[in-house]
Amino acid sequence: MKFKVNPLFFALALALIAFGHALDFVWTMLALLFHESAHALMARARGYVVKKMVLLPYGAMMSAGENFDKTSSVLIGLSGPLCNLLLALVTLGLWWLFPSVYPYTIFFLYANLSLGLFNLLPVYPLDGSRVVLGFCKNKIKAVKGLQIAGIVCSFLFLGLFVGSFFFGLNFTFGIMAVFLFYGATFLGKDETYSSVLDVACKNxxxxxxxxxxxxxxxxxxxxxxxxxxxxxxxxxxxxxxxxxxxxxxxxxxxxxxxxxxxxxxxxxxxxxxxxxxx
Structure with missing residues (x-):
C-alpha cells in the first residue's frame, strides 16, 4: 500500500504546534490512524485491497465507492466514524475509572467526536457519502450531487469560521472548510480501493x-x-x-x-x- 501525507495535513500540524497545541496534534493523529485503520480492515474483510492512502485533515483520500457493492459501501463508510465514536466512549469510561487522566485525554475525546460526527455528513468526500452511494442506483449522478453538496458545505463551514472571529476563534471550522472544498473539487478522480472481485474492469x-x-x-x-x-x-x-x-x-x-x-x-x-x- 502506498502511503502519502497531503500538504494540508502538514498545515494543520504547523497551525496546532504554532498555537501551543502540540499534544492536541498527537491526539488528532492517533484518532486519524484509528479511523483509517478501521476503513482498511473493513475493506479487507469485504474483499478489497487498499492500494493508496493519502492522509488529510479529518480523513484520508478515498474513492466514493463507485465500484463497491451496496453492503461493502455502507460497512466501509461507517467503520471509520463508528470506530472514533467507540473510542470516545472508551475515553469517557477511562475518566470514570481514572479521573486524573482527564486533562491529558480531553482533546482525544474531542478529536474522536469531531472526526466521527463530521465524517458522517452525507457530502463528498466524507464517509457519509459512501453510505449514501450504497443505496443509489445511478452512482455517477449521485457522486456529482455529493460533490456539489461538499462544496456548498465547505462554504457553510467557512462562514462559521469567519463568524468565530467575533465569538472566539475556532480553527476547526476553517480546517473543515478547506478539507471539504479540496476533497470535493480534486479527490473524485482518484481511487483508493481496488476490488479483488472486479478484475475485468480495464480502462x-x-x-x-x-x-x-x-x-x-x-x-x-x-x-x-x-x-x-x-x-x-x-x-x-x-x-x-x-x-x-x-x-x-x-x-x-x-x-x-x-x-x-x-x-x-x-x-x-x-x-x-x-x-x-x-
Missing part, C-alpha cells in the same frame, strides 16, 4: 499494460491483487522451490480462486484444493 481508453509476475506457492492470494489494476493485465506464474513454473494463472483464474478461498491463504494451498475438487 482501455488510456491503454492497458501487459505484465507477467512470478510468485511462490506460499504467496497469499491477497498479495496477488496488488498487481491488479485498471491500466494493466497481469499473468501470474506460480513457481516451485526450484524456480520452475508449476501453474500459470490469468486475472480471471485469480478471481475464481478468490471467490472460493480465504484471501490470506497461500496460492499453492488454494490450487491444491481446486485439484482435489476436480
Amino acid at each position: 482501455y481508453s488510456l491503454g492497458v499494460e501487459l505484465k507477467r509476475v512470478e510468485i511462490s506457492c506460499d504467496t497469499p492470494i491477497l498479495r496477488l491483487f496488488h498487481y491488479v489494476g485498471r491500466q494493466s493485465k497481469t499473468t501470474f506464474d506460480v513457481v516451485g522451490e526450484d524456480g520452475k513454473i508449476i501453474r500459470t494463472l490469468s486475472e480471471q483464474d485469480l478471481k475464481a480462486i478468490a471467490v472460493k478461498n480465504k484471501l490470506i491463504i497461500g496460492i499453492g494451498e488454494a490450487l491444491k484444493g481446486i485439484e482435489k475438487e476436480s
